[in-house]
Amino acid sequence: ETGVTQTPRHLVMGMTNKKSLKCEQHLGHNAMYWYKQSAKKPLELMFVYNFKEQTENNSVPSRFSPECPNSSHLFLHLHTLQPEDSALYLCASSQVSGSYGYTFGSGTRLTVV
């Protein structure tokens, strides 16, 4: 048990589908993050939530819609994605001012067909 759980582990979706990724943490952290990891590219920070409030959106297309109903849960809603959105999506959590770094989930491998 890592403390940060992501579901599903794998997802294949068509470009017209709507799906959601889920992230849950039971570490008492108050910040949560979505990252995109594509082959041959650096980790891309997508969204940051501190105390349930979105504090950062790094120019992410609107076809990605995050939701943070409480400090333990984070969702990423997906709709009308493109094949280039295929990637590993990682969720992480931490304390807002974290000397101890982030705790990551195992990611969702997304394939858009």
Added chain:
Amino acid sequence: AQTVTQSQPEMSVQEAETVTLSCTYDTSESDYYLFWYKQPPSRQMILVIRQEAYKQQNATENRFSVNFQKAAKSFSLKISDSQLGDAAMYFCAYRGTDRDDKIIFGKGTRLHILP
């Protein structure tokens, strides 16, 4: 803006040997945190070791140790007695001490362990 540079995209080491992964960073801050993360094929990013910049003593966790050179802004990771399970992507990372500072990751070094 802070940056983290890992100049070795891939490295290989013989099992049981020692390997050092390089990392340099750029910051104007005097206090910050540095990390090494490991991402094995299972995909989960795992924190391997952390260093507080105000501590001169190099951090050590079992077979993993760092060489922290603050003046040179260098933070290398040494893995002793390499094992097959050490094969992974390794990310060097930096985080400032301000409340809203986020972790900045390097591009990673893929480590292969040769049996």
